Amino acid sequence: MSINPMLYETQFFGFTPQTCMLRIYIAFQDYLFEVMVAVEKVILKKVGSIPDCNMSAVQVRSSTETFLRFMRERFNRLFVKMEQVLLQLVLRIPPNILLPEDRSHRKYPQSREEFCLLQQEVGQLQLRYKAELGAKHALLAELEVQKVVQAQLRKTLLWFDGLGDARGTLGLGEMMAFLTQHSGRLRSITEDITQKSKKVMAQ
Template identity: 60%
Template sequence: MSVDPMTYEAQFFGFTPQTCMLRIYIAFQDYLFEVMQAVEQVILKKLDGIPGCEISPVQIRKCTEKFLCFMKGRFDNLFGKMEELFLQLILRIPPHILLPEDKCQESHPCSEEEIQLLQQEIEQLQEKYKTELRTREALLAELEEQKIVQAKLRQTLTLFDELENVGRDRGTNDFREGLVFLVQNSRKLQNIRDNVERESKKLKIS
């Protein structure tokens, strides 16, 4: 079987020529097996009609298989020549023939240098596309981070609003003054705690 992919022929026929030849080979081979089975059945019937015949069906099967191997070898040899003829002449599209969808190549031929330039341009466009894709992914990730920050900011503003409402309920009109008052008291409590810790250390040492 030919190893040439014959892609242009496959584009024209809708199937690869090698596949076509393989199917023909299998069809002929199956037909050969069927013929040999039919011949074997006819021989067995003829022998049943001969009185005193000492030829057994096993002997007939061995002879049939031997003849089948002989025929298959001859068939493979002939099919190899037929396959070469079909793939080289009958199913082969000549190099100077173009398919209808490729006719534009005649009016717009491209040299090897032009094809290389086009390939380089395609590679550059692919790299630009990949860069833009990475940039887009980075922007989307940053947008997600901004959404998280905005959600946390809303939570913080909500907390401030709740603290301001609590201050109003307790008689503090200005939230900033209440916050300053809380910070000052916090610092006083921290100083008292530090003093207590120092005194306790002194008592432990004494």
């Protein structure tokens, strides 16, 4: 039997050509044995019907086994030639033939090194995507916090505006100095939060 692995043929057929040949060989051997058993029964029946025949069943069995060995030797020689023909011509895929799932390799003949580099690049892109996704989630969480702070700042500004109306002209100078000092700061914080919110939403 051939020891060539014939991997491409195995991929195409779904079984190894050597296994196919082995099954054919066993099937022929079994059939030859069954034929010889049937022939032996016929011979024994004929011998039993011949008067004064001195041939015993043991002699018939010995002759049958001798003939079976002769036939097996001839069959083994014939099978070697048949195996060569089947493995080289029938069960072999020519080197210029590609399976449908392998045709992309002809169109994109990257080497193993190029494939490894592509795999590394894909891995790096996946890591960058995960990092950016995590940063976006963090920014969105910060945006939610900033919305709450912004709402509180707006309430504070409204309170300052209402405070001026309630105090009237009494202590107006002190109130205006206080408002000027803190209101501008609060407005700059509010604008900063608004800008950050726009950047987060744009991502």
